[in-house]
Amino acid sequence: MKVMKSRAVQLLSTALISVFLTHFASARDDQRVALTTKAQLDFDSVSLSVQPPLGDTATCAQSQAALLSISPPEDLAELHYRKGYCLLAGATVTGNRQDYTAATAELDQAIEAWPARVRKPVKNAPPEPVPSGLSALDALAHLNVEGEAAAQPRLAAAVANPACAASLMQDRVCRQWVETARQWLGRIALRAGDLDAAAVDFNGLPQTGWEDWTQGKRAFEARNYAQAVSRFNAAILTWKAVWSDPGPGFARRLGPHPEMPAALTDLAGGQMLAGNPQAATATLDASLKADPASARALYLRARAKELAGHTIEALADYNLAARAAFAASEDLASGEAHLYRGILLFRRKDYGRAEDEFASALNFSIAHPLQADAEAWRHLAAVASGSCVTARQNLERSLASVSPYFPKEEARNTAASCRSASN
Numbered sequence: 001m002k003v004m005k006s007r008a009v010q011l012l013s014t015a016l017i018s019v020f021l022t023h024f025a026s027a028r029d030d031q032r033v034a035l036t037t038k039a040q041l042d043f044d045s046v047s048l049s050v051q052p053p054l055g056d057t058a059t060c061a062q063s064q065a066a067l068l069s070i071s072p073p074e075d076l077a078e079l080h081y082r083k084g085y086c087l088l089a090g091a092t093v094t095g096n097r098q099d100y101t102a103a104t105a106e107l108d109q110a111i112e113a114w115p116a117r118v119r120k121p122v123k124n125a126p127p128e129p130v131p132s133g134l135s136a137l138d139a140l141a142h143l144n145v146e147g148e149a150a151a152q153p154r155l156a157a158a159v160a161n162p163a164c165a166a167s168l169m170q171d172r173v174c175r176q177w178v179e180t181a182r183q184w185l186g187r188i189a190l191r192a193g194d195l196d197a198a199a200v201d202f203n204g205l206p207q208t209g210w211e212d213w214t215q216g217k218r219a220f221e222a223r224n225y226a227q228a229v230s231r232f233n234a235a236i237l238t239w240k241a242v243w244s245d246p247g248p249g250f251a252r253r254l255g256p257h258p259e260m261p262a263a264l265t266d267l268a269g270g271q272m273l274a275g276n277p278q279a280a281t282a283t284l285d286a287s288l289k290a291d292p293a294s295a296r297a298l299y300l301r302a303r304a305k306e307l308a309g310h311t312i313e314a315l316a317d318y319n320l321a322a323r324a325a326f327a328a329s330e331d332l333a334s335g336e337a338h339l340y341r342g343i344l345l346f347r348r349k350d351y352g353r354a355e356d357e358f359a360s361a362l363n364f365s366i367a368h369p370l371q372a373d374a375e376a377w378r379h380l381a382a383v384a385s386g387s388c389v390t391a392r393q394n395l396e397r398s399l400a401s402v403s404p405y406f407p408k409e410e411a412r413n414t415a416a417s418c419r420s421a422s423n
Contacts, residue, residue, distance in 0.1 A: 032070060039063040043082045046089055047173075050249035057090035073116040078168060080110035081134055088141055092253040100144040107138040117167075132162035133174030136181040140254050148188050155181045155188075179205065180255045186210055187256035195221065209238035209258065216270070223404065225274035232267040239263070261291035265300060272304045273404050280304040295325035299340055303405055311347070318344040335366030339374045346377065351385035372401040380411050388418040 042060040046052040064083035071079055084106030091099035114130050139154035158181045164174035186201030187210070195218050202211040216231030239258040242248050264287035272280035284301040288294060302317030318340055325337030342357030358378035366374060376398040382391035392415045399408055 032067075035063070035067045035070070039067040039079070039082070043086065046086050050251075052086075052089050052250060054090055054093045057086045057093070060086035061090070073113070074118070077110050077113040077117050080106045080113060081137075081168060084110055084141070085137065088137065088254070089250050091141075091144065092250055097145060100141055104138070104141040104145050107134065107141055110134060111138060128165065129163050131165040131168050131174055132158050133164055133169050133177040136177035139181055140177070140184070143184060148184070148191075152185070152188055155185050159185060176251055177254075180251060183208060183210060183255045186214070190214065190217070207238070208255065209235040209242070210256070212238065213258075213263070216266075220266075220270055223273075225270045228270040229267065229274055232263070232270055236260070236263055236267060261287045261294060261297070264290070265294065265297045268297075268304065269300055269405070272300065272307065277304040277307040281308065293324050293328065295321045295328060295336060295340065298324055300405070302340075302343075306347075315344060315347055318347065335361040335364035335374065336370055338364065339366065339370055339377065342374070342377055342381070346381055346384070349384075351381045355381035355385065369403040372398070373403050373406045376402045376406055376411065380414060383414055383418050386418075392418050 039060075042056070042063040045056050046060045049056070061083050064079050064086065068076065068079045068083070084103050087099060087103035087106060091103050111130050111134060114128075114134075118128070135154070136158035139151055139158050142154055143151035159178055162175065162178045164171045168174075182201050183205065186198045189195075189197035189201060190210075190213075195214060198214045199211075199218065202208070202214050205211050212231045212235035216228045216235060219225075219227035219231060235258075239260065242252060243258065243260075264283050268280040268283035268287065271277075271283060281301055281304045284297050284304065287297045288301070291297065298317050298321035302314045302321060305311075305317060306314035322337045322340040322344060325334045325340060328334070329337060338357045338361035342354045342361060345351075345354035345357060355378055358374050358381060361374040362371065362378070376395065379391050379395035379398055383395050395411060395415050399406075399411060402408060
């Protein structure tokens with residue numbers, strides 16, 4: 001009798017355990033379904049928004065993290081991608097380097113987990129490549145943490161032979177991120193002065209402004225200043241429309257940002273060389289309003305005012321340009337500042353001191369175009385002070401390499417006068 005009761009108790013316990021385990025498994029499944037639904041909805045809220053609010057990006061990242069903790073290996077790549085996406089969207093709002101670093105870590109893990117998406121891969125089947133959109137987002141996150149030079153190989157790899165997987169993101173979205181990576185490659189090429197490479201990278205992307213800007217640079221180098229002004233203006237108008245309130249969306253914020261003060265300064269240079277110093281002065285006023293400490297903008301405004309016949313105002317700007325360049329330098333070691341101060345002294349007809357300043361400019365680090373100008377200015381100062389043999393010959397030779405802002409016609413006239421006086 002006791003044996004029968006013991007057996008009954010065992011059967012009842014087993015049944016109760018079975019009921020408990022079934023209930024527990026059902027509760028766990030319900031939890032997973034709830035977390036999966038919330039994670040998907042939170043991600044959709046961010047990914048379908050042009051400008052996702054910071055609160056939504058944080059909520060999205062948290063819900064992906066909650067689901068990651070109970071998900072099998074085949075789901076990890078997509079969840080790390082979604083969490084990284086939301087963190088990256090938030091980072092473009094905060095601009096915080098730590099937020100970009102957190103996004104980078106998640107996107108790196110998404111790429112690392114990508115092969116595990118297929119639980120039982122077909123024997124000898126080639127692995128599915130990591131989607132180029134994911135690689136591009138990862139490269140863009142790395143760029144904001146490590147800088148352009150370090151991220152360039154990742155950007156190039158994402159752009160080369162792009163492949164998109166519809167299971168992770170729509171083809172349109174994937175190609176959007178690939179194009180954003182390509183824009184950065186173009187921007188890096190522009191910084192390096194490689195206009196041909198930049199033109200290839202920006203080809204077919206007129207809505208970004210960068211294609212117009214690159215063609216403007218090409219026209220400027222070809223000394224077609226009217227065309228340069230036209231393309232510069234088109235680019236700046238595009239940028240102003242995109243970057244005005246309420247500002248660009250997530251995708252644009254991940255792309256290269258225009259540097260408006262520098263862009264306006266380049267536009268003004270084209271306007272001045274196209275024969276419109278008044279327009280150049282107005283454009284430079286706008287540039288200096290945004291960046292009052294720009295020595296280059298002050299120098300070009302001095303040159304524009306000089307061409308417009310406003311000599312006293314030009315002298316004041318040459319002085320300001322020299323001061324700004326010295327202020328931006330370390331230990332007052334600025335070849336650019338010495339160049340501008342030399343021009344100021346030259347215009348005051350203090351040729352001896354001007355020549356010394358130009359010589360000092362060449363003794364310090366100075367950009368190549370300015371170096372050629374400093375060399376020509378030094379010879380011009382020597383000729384103007386009466387050295388009519390060697391200095392004149394050196395001046396005439398140096399004119400071949402000066403920038404378009406150097407007063408070549410004035411230099412030729414000065415050299416011709418010196419030649420006539422020596423005969």
